[in-house]
Amino acid sequence: MAKLTVRQLESLTEADDGKTLREDGGIVGKVRAGVRGITVLFRYEFKLDGRKHDHRLGSWPKKSLAELRAERDVAKTKVAKGIDPTKANKAAKIEVQAAIAATIAEAERQTTDNLTVADLFAEWLKDGVARQDGNAELTRTFNKDVLPKIGKKKIRELSERDLLSVLRSVRERGLNRTVVILNNDMGQMLRWGEKRKPWRGLMVDGNPADLVDVEKLLDADYHEERDRILTAEEIRELRDIFARLESDYSDLPAGEKYSGIRPVTTRVQCAVWLCLSTLCRIGELLKAEWKHVDLDAGTWFIPAENTKGKRGKRQDHHVFLSPFALSQFKRLHAETGDTPFCFPSKSKTSHVCVKTVSKQIGDRQCRFKNRKKPLPGRQHNDTLVLAGGANGEWTPHDLRRTGATMMQSLGIALDIIDRCQNHVMKGKVRRHYLHHDYAQEKAEAWRLLGDRIEQILSADNVIHGQFKRA
Template sequence: MSLTDKAIRDAKPKESVYRLRDGNVVCRGFGVTVAPSGTKTFFLSYTSPEDGKRKQVSLGAFPAVSLRDARLKAAETRKSVDTGIDPVAAKRDGIARRMAQRELGTLGDLLDLYASDLEMDGKRTAKEVRRITTKDIPPALLARPAHLVTRDDILDVLTPIAQRGKLIHSDNVRAYLRAAFELGLHAPSMTRWRGRTKDFQITFNPVATVRKSVSRKPRGQRNLSPDEIRTLWQTTLLTRPMHLALLLILATGQRVEEVLEATWSEFDLDQKIWRIPGERRKNRNKTAEPHLVPLTYLHIALLQAIKAETGHSAFLFPSRTGEGPRRYDSLNHSVRRYIGASGLASFSPRDLRRTFKTVAGSFGLSLEIRNRLQGHGLSDVGSVHYDRYDYLTEKRAAMLVWTRSLRRLLKGRKL
């Protein structure tokens, strides 16, 4: 007989499982199982086209699944069997695929791998990669398997950044994402990562066809004029530690991070030398040699003022917790606030290094000696492979010319 809703509702549970089979010849093997608990479940029995064994697949519980819907599902399943598909095996394979999918590396895993790769090479950009991972990329996208990330997904990340007017930051995020996917593509063939990474199954780089927001980054052009230098030197609109950090950058011509992360152990005031270790230099991947910065009376006066102000035993410019040095962002924020309060034309802490280079040139110092004072890597064969002279004598003389001329420019104003 054909099953009816009433017959299924009236079926009483017994001590053991029993089945009510549907006499509807349209879909053979269809019926309902009645369990001792009273649960009634639709099923379809069939002979597997793969191994010839009798099998049974569940089609849902009554009454959550109606008899009509169960018959439709049974007809679809029977059609699959007739075309050579075993629904039990297909379900098992689907579960296996989903489990394997969960083991695939996500975009978050890929960016973590890229940041770790940068950290192994001592690259400071690793911190920025970790920062943009949490700030600029939606959690849902980070959780997606990396090989499923599309060009449109990348555009969905970059477009809001660019539309906020942050074109260069948008291009920076794009560059990090592109480099991360390139690493994911090649990690299996790299001795560093072979067998140590998740399976990303990346076959192409979805960032490769995404255009940049700007054709090229504008080159830094800003340097402070003599009047602006005098204004900055005597300002009271900055906190004392941040003011002293800016003055030390200008007075030494060194990089912002080299100044902010400096430790007192690097300074020998008796010998009037600041020895920046090779591992703290920007070109540390090309040389392990320290950079020797000669100090004059002006620098020593600044250092004494810094010591009196911050009083930290290890760092010249400690963080608020005292557990490490100040970060570049904190100085950048201070400068931004200072510009708003002073009305001075916009500049960044890095522009003070360019100011040193420019103004020292106007004082008659050659480009070569300015480059050596600032620790620029010289790329000619002689400098790279043969010249091991430290030029300290020449640098001392040049730094003295610089500080004396700077003092004249400041018209004798005190620190």
């Protein structure tokens, strides 16, 4: 058999479809005529172990005759060594694929090994936690206190010392409560990761959060559960402070007002008296909208999404306003009634931050803060310290506790006080079957509380001492 030539292949037509071409050395071609023209599929025929085999060489004109013959020569050499070239090529391909897979696996392993606290936080935030505020506060605290310090730390190298360093830096600012919350949040994140790939494989020495004893970081006199209650004298003192600050600021010459101590805003004053007289949480109050406040009927509706509690257990709350509480809402309405929100933000498109009032009250009790210097744009004085500081700092939530204790001292039943505070009834069966709303009982409880607050604030009615707990 003569050698095939390019001219011979180029002269092939559709009439040659199916024709077999042969060349010395075992090269066999099969002519195919298709829409793309003439193609010749070549193979190498050989015998190995007494059996006939063939090995694909490729096609012309995609490969030249020279390339096809070179392919044949390589295959022929392997056959001479007793190797099937088709199986050899298949094995080589498998080896290449295995090498690629190994390279990818190694790259993925190295990527996994290099996963950091910031990576875990991002994953946890996306799939592992859903707070009522959309994780806004969680994101803020981690961005402020955790990620700048240990965000780049590899999970496999994370130790309790790293977590303690974060907590100690917060403790140095005198924030015991924040230390507790941050420790709980970091522990929750790490426990979530400990149950899932790839994070659990990185905690080869266990979860470092399990080794942190947060109690050793806190002040000896710190108690997780606050019991601060304002006395009758402190409530009157608070009223007098509000009035004195307004009077003092008003009396300042025009040139001194900028540097003078500004009075507590009407909005904050209203928030204080409403927390005390309705037992609401400060966050519930600051999210309030005027469409939910009926000044004629004297009611305030708090939708479930604005209340505190676990998902699925939050419940709507109806507050029957005492004359005192109603007067505070009317005072507030005169200032913010032109907006949808009782406590609007500067843009008036949403409510203020739920921490606004707590911050403003805390800034005016700076002796209880471990601040080396005033915070930018914030008050830094002791104008709202009560009783000379003898009873410690007070917060908006203490007003809720104080109001509840006042109700208790008035002889109001504990379950009615719980309902006025919108506490979820304990026991699934009771929640399922008992649906009386106690509207009259709650309205009377709020009325009695409002009357007592008015008595305390009345200059002609002095009530001494602290409210008694039953």
